[in-house]
Amino acid sequence: MIMEHTVICRHVSKVYRQESVAVQALTDINLEIPKKDFACLSGPSGSGKSTLLNLIGGLDRPTGGEITVDGQRVDQLGKSELAALRLHKIGFVFQAYNLIPVLTAIENVEFVMQLQGMAAAERAVKAREILHEVGLDGLEYRRPGELSGGQQQRVAVARAIVSEPSLVLADEPTANLDSKTAENLMQLLAHMNQEHGVTFIFSTHDKLVMDFSRRLITLHDGSIVNDVRRE
Amino acid sequence: MRSEWRAPLLLTLAWRNLWRHTRRTLMILFAFALGVWSMIVIAAITRGSMEQQLDKSILNLTGHIQIHLAAFRDDPVIEHRFLPPPALSAALAGADVMTWVPRVRVPAVIASERESAGVTLVGIEPERERGLSFIPGAVTEGRYLEAPDDPGMLLGRKLAERLETGLGRRVVLMSQDVNNRVADRGFRVVGVFDTQPRQMEEAYVFIGRATAQQMLKLDDNITEVALMTTDRDHLEELLARLLVAVPALDVQPWTVLEPLLVLTRKITDVVLIIWYAIVFAAMSFGLINTLLMAVFERTREFGLFQSLGMRPAHILGQVLVESLILLALALAAGNLLAAATVYALRDGIDLTSVAEGMELVGVAPIIYPAWSAGDLAAANLLVFVLGLAASLYPAWRAARHVPVEAITRV
Structure with missing residues (x-):
């Protein structure tokens, strides 16, 4: 059986230029993430986890190598094509929640669907369903400033998965949460992975996130030093 | 996508x-x-x-449009008089013309017992000047002219002071008639007017239109038609109509008459x-x-x-x-x-x-x-x-x- 991959990285490298000094953030990364995977990038600070996540998500461009997401060469796309890829295929969950402060929870969730051109009635139904699923019933009309950190991160998760992307990239999603809230969030993401078949890639320092993951990819100094699958 | x-x-x-x-x-x-x-x-x-x-x-005797004989603007003398053709009255009967008035406007000399001065004599139809020029509202002493054949004269205050004359006094007006002879006539000052700029008070004297025609032997001739329209900024249509009606006359809008x-x-x-x-x-x-x-x-x-x-x-x-x-x-x-x-x-x-x-x-x-x-x-x-x-x-x-x-x- 041929395994379908959501993400394929071939000889990916990234060099940052800081004034006249070149900093090698990633070196020759080769990685395949199959569909419905629940994978975790771990490693010490500066190991290149977030950089790799950003390259996969098309938020940054690799210096060398190829990155394919859902069959599309991310490294070859223009700005608008990258925006379209992110809009339709990729969901993001950030460490700092990154909700739009002037929109309510439900408007934040509807945001991506509205960008996709979905009809108002349809997106309202979907937004309510997903907010219910992440346990935010009754909080739909609160703005981010009126929600706790855990609730905000749930809104961010709801926003990331509501349009059913192929891939969700979560950068340190539990970093600002207490352990109980972090565990609830990971249970929610695992549930989404199983129920919606969404592929998840995390970058984290958090052991809890690693424990939830089925695959643990360890980076050090910009290279993959370990890749373990735990079924 | x-x-x-x-x-x-x-x-x-x-x-x-x-x-x-x-x-x-x-x-x-x-x-x-x-x-x-x-x-x-x-x-x-x-x-x-x-x-x-x-x-x-515009009220200072300009109006929105003036009609003269072609040479009058360069040389405003009695030789450049004209008899208003019937087509002119017809053309001025349009709804876009609020009012119009025939005038006699020629150079003259005015003399009192003590002084004399060069002026412009303006023969007007008193009632028709209302809304067309400043003079009906400018008389501050005495009375306004009552008819085209009113025998009186309106004098500006500054000129009255210069001539050392005034209301009720007599002055003599001299000009040239159609036969190139000196025409003179005595007038009683029936009204004194004040206006701005004050040079206007020295520059013009007003008498009845018929009186002026009689004094200058003009018969029904005049030297000027001035008119007021409903819209001074859109005169093109009316100008075109007048040019067709009276091609021999010089029809000019205020924009040409007052370039300043x-x-x-x-x-x-x-x-x-x-x-x-x-x-x-x-x-x-x-x-x-x-x-x-x-x-x-x-x-x-x-x-x-x-x-x-x-x-x-x-x-x-x-x-x-x-x-x-x-x-x-x-x-x-x-x-x-x-x-x-x-x-x-x-x-x-x-x-x-x-x-x-x-x-x-x-x-x-x-x-x-x-x-x-x-x-x-x-x-x-x-x-x-x-x-x-x-x-x-x-x-x-x-x-x-x-x-x-x-x-x-x-």
Whole structure:
């Protein structure tokens, strides 16, 4: 059986230029993430986890190598094509929640669907369903400033998965949460992975996130030093 | 994979973002509204003053259109008289002509017992001059002429002083008749008029039209027809009609007769444009600064928008819509304030304390602000279009962020 991959990285490298000094953030990364995977990038600070996540998500461009997401060469796309890829295929969950402060929870969730051109009635139904699923019933009309950190991160998760992307990239999603809230969030993401078949890639320092993951990819100094699958 | 941008979200985001910093938004709104207000009110006062000056000059025996024999304007003498053809009366019967009047206007010499002076003799039809020239309302001593064959004369106060004569006294008027002979006649001064500029008081004497014709042996000939129309700024159609009706006569609008007034009007337009530019330049710095601050503060947010799939063009649109709302609100407030100010000044701005000096330069002592659709449109369009143009730079700055740099920025 041929395994379908959501993400394929071939000889990916990234060099940052800081004034006249070149900093090698990633070196020759080769990685395949199959569909419905629940994978975790771990490693010490500066190991290149977030950089790799950003390259996969098309938020940054690799210096060398190829990155394919859902069959599309991310490294070859223009700005608008990258925006379209992110809009339709990729969901993001950030460490700092990154909700739009002037929109309510439900408007934040509807945001991506509205960008996709979905009809108002349809997106309202979907937004309510997903907010219910992440346990935010009754909080739909609160703005981010009126929600706790855990609730905000749930809104961010709801926003990331509501349009059913192929891939969700979560950068340190539990970093600002207490352990109980972090565990609830990971249970929610695992549930989404199983129920919606969404592929998840995390970058984290958090052991809890690693424990939830089925695959643990360890980076050090910009290279993959370990890749373990735990079924 | 094409994303469709939906206006309501763009507007929602723009509106709410504007009110994230209420005080800042209100301050820039106030500054902009003040700028728009000053543009419109100063324009209304300047325009009002200029139009009053123009109307007054037109009443100083110019009218909206004058008709003469071709050579009269270069050499205004009795030889250049004409008998009004019937076609002229027919052409002047149109609804666009408010009133018209035949005149005799020739050079003359006036003499009292003590002094004499060169003047322009104007023979008028007293009642028909109402609304066409200043003279019916300018008599401040004695009476106005009662009929075209009134035997009396109206004299300007300054001329009366110079001739050391006055109301009820007799003067002698001398001119040249149609036979090139000296025509002279004694007149009793029945009225003394005051007007501005005071040179007019020395330059003209008024008698009845029929009296003048009789004195100069003109029969029914005249030297001038002056008329007032319903719209002094759109005379093309009437001029064309008159040129067809009386091709042998010289038909000229006030814009040709009074080129200085046209120049004054043009200078006013230029001054207003310069004023608009100065005010807008000051406003645009405020707008660009406000938007740049807003864009800088929201760098992460714009990065987030991009990471969620919003295209750079939409981000540019987002900032422009914010600017558009700000401009629309400021314009609405500025226009309302200006309307209230102009309404409050509807009885005029009284400058009588400095009137003497102002009248010397042709400015009325009471200025009535005047709305002009052109000035209003120019001020609003300028602020709106240039305001949006000034917003392009902050909008472009917002749209060109690299998502990863924006999203990781603290």
